[in-house]
Amino acid sequence: MTDRSFSPVLLVGAGRMGQALIQGWRRANAFPFSDLLIRTPSQKPECDAAAAEGAALNPPDADLANVRTVVLCVKPQKWREIAPAYDAVLPKDAVIVSVLVGTRAADLEARFGGRRVARVLPTTGVARAEGVTSLYAADPEARARAAALFAPISAVVELEREELMDAAGAVSASAPAYLYAFTQALEDAGVSAGLPVEAARTLARGTIASAAALMAESGAEPADLIAQVASPGGTTRAALGVLTGEGGLEPLLRDAVAAAVKRAQDLAG
Ligand SMILES: NC(=O)c1ccc[n+]([C@@H]2O[C@H](COP(=O)([O-])OP(=O)(O)OC[C@H]3O[C@@H](n4cnc5c(N)ncnc54)[C@H](OP(=O)(O)O)[C@@H]3O)[C@@H](O)[C@H]2O)c1
Structure with missing residues (x-):
């Protein structure tokens, strides 16, 4: 049976990687886009295409109450600024899946009100549903949700220690x-x-x-x-x-x- 315990999914940031993820999920038919919510400051072609298939574009805070997984896809310099607003509105059991290079799980957990965190580093090959994703999560449920979300679009390599994510990103994402x-x-x-x-x-x-x-x-x-x-x-x-x-x-x-x-x-x- 397909594991959809990750949905609804909130994608925060639809730059190069965010749009590659949307493309890959569509190509792999990973989950219905009626279960996808996207927050993007500017209009993006992939977001418009996803919205045409049922995704919610820039939904109000009230619509985030059922989100199970947040894919944080902004620049490392940006996330601290936006985290408090999400901490205030997301359900406590939402899992944060961070695509950020470098940023540590403990920092993310602290800024997102103690919510469970998984870290992933995908390659841009996810756009063709042929990427590779490095994954680290201390929490089993966070790991399972991130793996289920990225497995349809990439080979997932789970790492036991967070320190290895920097090396994994250097030989894969980069x-x-x-x-x-x-x-x-x-x-x-x-x-x-x-x-x-x-x-x-x-x-x-x-x-x-x-x-x-x-x-x-x-x-x-x-x-x-x-x-x-x-x-x-x-x-x-x-x-x-x-x-x-x-x-x-x-x-x-x-x-x-x-x-x-x-x-x-x-x-x-
Ligand atoms: N590119 C890769 O191959 C790769 C691989 C692995 C990991 N990553 C990681 O992925 C993350 C994103 O990288 P990227 O290459 O996709 O960068 P990017 O193209 O600059 O995308 C970042 C996006 O964040 C959006 N953003 C800014 N403020 C926001 C807000 N308040 N709410 C929602 N979205 C907001 C920006 O929107 P606007 O365009 O409207 O300003 C922009 O499109 C980075 O942390 C990077 O470390 C990237």
Whole structure:
């Protein structure tokens, strides 16, 4: 039986991630949008589309009395300002599911009147119902509601300790951007090697998209997939010698992930 213990759902904030969640829930048919309430200061296309399917757009406080799960999807700098107004009107047994990077569960609990909190860090792939979500919650009911809400749109990775959320975000929520940066760099390298810009774009983007799909579909280890492409003494091995050499991808990504973790810790305050 489908677990709908999370609904009605209140989405607070419909920026890039909030709209990606709406898209994903629609695509996955995760729950009827008559059970979705959205608070957004400005008009957003995805919110209008959800409203056309029954979602309540900017409902008055009185309509929040039955909300079971709040998905908090504003910037880390914003949530403290808006929490007191929600604390005053939400039911005491509502669960707060925070999408915020860095912000600690204990801070959220305190500002939301002791309500139970789950923390999630989804990737933007949730828009296609193909994301990955890191999840931490000390409370079993909060964990169950967050898992039920995110499972239709992502693979959910539950973490036992909250400290791990910063590392999880650094290798997951932030990582689509690393891949896009890699793609851009590969295109630029192609142009430097003499390719026309358009050819470099098509070759780099198409190759990365199909290689990622192959990795997902085959379930093979990256090392085995590398072996399929790189024969000893060949051109790919020559390139991998640079990528895996001193100052190559491994130390570079270790530093990049460490920088993202440090920033999450700074945001936690
Ligand atoms: N983007 C990602 O890949 C990603 C991944 C994991 C986690 N996150 C987390 O997700 C959160 C949102 O990120 P984002 O990228 O979606 O940022 P964003 O695009 O800036 O969205 C934030 C939204 O919050 C809205 N907002 C501001 N004040 C509000 C209020 N009082 N009530 C309701 N909504 C309000 C803003 O509305 P207006 O547009 O009308 O000003 C804006 O659309 C952040 O905490 C981030 O750490 C993001």
